[in-house]
Amino acid sequence: MTGKPLTLALPKGRLLKPALELLNRLGVDGVDMASRKLIFTDAQRGLRVLILKPADIPTYVEYGAADLGIVGRDMLLEQAPDVYEPLDLGFGFCRLVVAESEELWGRDDPAKWSWVRVATKYPNLTERYFSERGIQVELVRLDGSIELAPLVGLAERIVDLVQSGETLRANGLVEVAEIVRSTARLIVNRASLKTAYGPISAWIGAMKREVAR
Amino acid sequence: MTGKPLTLALPKGRLLKPALELLNRLGVDGVDMASRKLIFTDAQRGLRVLILKPADIPTYVEYGAADLGIVGRDMLLEQAPDVYEPLDLGFGFCRLVVAESEELWGRDDPAKWSWVRVATKYPNLTERYFSERGIQVELVRLDGSIELAPLVGLAERIVDLVQSGETLRANGLVEVAEIVRSTARLIVNRASLKTAYGPISAWIGAMKREVAR
Numbered sequence: 001m002t003g004k005p006l007t008l009a010l011p012k013g014r015l016l017k018p019a020l021e022l023l024n025r026l027g028v029d030g031v032d033m034a035s036r037k038l039i040f041t042d043a044q045r046g047l048r049v050l051i052l053k054p055a056d057i058p059t060y061v062e063y064g065a066a067d068l069g070i071v072g073r074d075m076l077l078e079q080a081p082d083v084y085e086p087l088d089l090g091f092g093f094c095r096l097v098v099a100e101s102e103e104l105w106g107r108d109d110p111a112k113w114s115w116v117r118v119a120t121k122y123p124n125l126t127e128r129y130f131s132e133r134g135i136q137v138e139l140v141r142l143d144g145s146i147e148l149a150p151l152v153g154l155a156e157r158i159v160d161l162v163q164s165g166e167t168l169r170a171n172g173l174v175e176v177a178e179i180v181r182s183t184a185r186l187i188v189n190r191a192s193l194k195t196a197y198g199p200i201s202a203w204i205g206a207m208k209r210e211v212a213r
Numbered sequence: 214m215t216g217k218p219l220t221l222a223l224p225k226g227r228l229l230k231p232a233l234e235l236l237n238r239l240g241v242d243g244v245d246m247a248s249r250k251l252i253f254t255d256a257q258r259g260l261r262v263l264i265l266k267p268a269d270i271p272t273y274v275e276y277g278a279a280d281l282g283i284v285g286r287d288m289l290l291e292q293a294p295d296v297y298e299p300l301d302l303g304f305g306f307c308r309l310v311v312a313e314s315e316e317l318w319g320r321d322d323p324a325k326w327s328w329v330r331v332a333t334k335y336p337n338l339t340e341r342y343f344s345e346r347g348i349q350v351e352l353v354r355l356d357g358s359i360e361l362a363p364l365v366g367l368a369e370r371i372v373d374l375v376q377s378g379e380t381l382r383a384n385g386l387v388e389v390a391e392i393v394r395s396t397a398r399l400i401v402n403r404a405s406l407k408t409a410y411g412p413i414s415a416w417i418g419a420m421k422r423e424v425a426r
Contacts, residue, residue: 007365012357038361050365053357063353065367140276144266148251152220152263154278
């Protein structure tokens with residue numbers, strides 16, 4: 001793992017800690033989660049680490065500004081970037097679901113949906129899910145706090161990520177359908193895989209062995 | 214200011230503190246910035262306050278899930294929501310600018326631009342700015358940390374908000390053109406303005422007087 005340093009993009013948020021733990025087990029350190037810095041260099045391992053918004057990771061890797069990236073499958077399915085995806089890292093399990101208020105669920109029947117208004121951060125996956133079922137969907141695209149939308153009358157239904165389900169419960173919402181399951185994935189820029197095949201396949205192999213333990 | 218409570222949407226982030234200070238001067242309290250709660254009610258003033266991502270404020274107000282909202286002019290110009298915009302609140306001054314590395318600026322001439330690649334959170338404003346000048350633009354749409362893009366080779370130029378300019382300087386970037394200036398604005402749902410004309414115009418008037426002091 002010498003030569004031109006590789007760049008690895010890691011997502012801020014819930015995947016950062018397990019991603020850094022994986023890197024630590026592979027001998028990479030020097031990335032300080034508490035720091036406000038966004039670029040770290042491990043010269044010895046020939047690795048530069050970027051800390052980015054999760055939604056930006058596919059872009060950085062597709063354009064080659066990062067050779068490697070770690071990002072949730074949810075984001076890959078939503079954005080469909082042209083990248084190589086060699087490895088399921090196993091951590092960061094969550095599910096993208098349709099949810100609505102308990103009150104609505106008491107009198108609702110998904111089999112009768114012909115038109116729904118849905119608030120979400122995942123417009124592409126949401127559109128595809130409902131379209132495949134012959135249901136017309138009006139998307140309300142939001143940036144955050146999706147669980148608020150039914151409470152304040154913005155949209156009766158939401159499509160959002162759930163982990164424990166605690167956020168749904170705390171807001172009086174219930175899951176009514178599962179769209180997709182997600183874990184963290186390793187992604188690789190297609191050109192980098194050719195120009196730096198040796199070091200990149202060494203990283204992939206090392207991660208694969210570590211994940212298989 | 215009695216009757217059905219009005220809903221006011223406030224943006225998380227840099228505009229929240231001055232927005233709450235304005236509300237405090239108008240007698241609204243009970244909104245705890247340190248709390249993780251997103252909905253607050255001031256029953257005495259007939260006001261419900263939502264704390265939202267800035268990008269979601271125009272959506273909430275356009276759909277009527279909030280009657281009133283406070284949001285930067287930058288966001289209004291980017292999203293062009295169908296809302297009433299009665300008042301410039303004066304605070305939250307910032308500018309949307311084109312920036313690039315000092316090194317590039319030393320040999321660059323904007324008068325000769327015919328094609329640029331630009332990373333930004335403001336695709337609509339960016340596209341319009343360059344199109345109006347006859348310059349083709351390839352947009353790299355990002356969610357955060359735009360200032361990183363030139364450092365890592367994602368895009369030579371960025372379009373981003375600046376306040377003090379400190380973030381640009383810290384990353385070796387210089388401003389090369391100003392696109393637009395922004396301050397916080399009060400926005401109002403068009404239907405609410407008719408159905409709750411009395412209380413809404415009372416709030417607009419009170420804010421106007423407070424801002425004029």
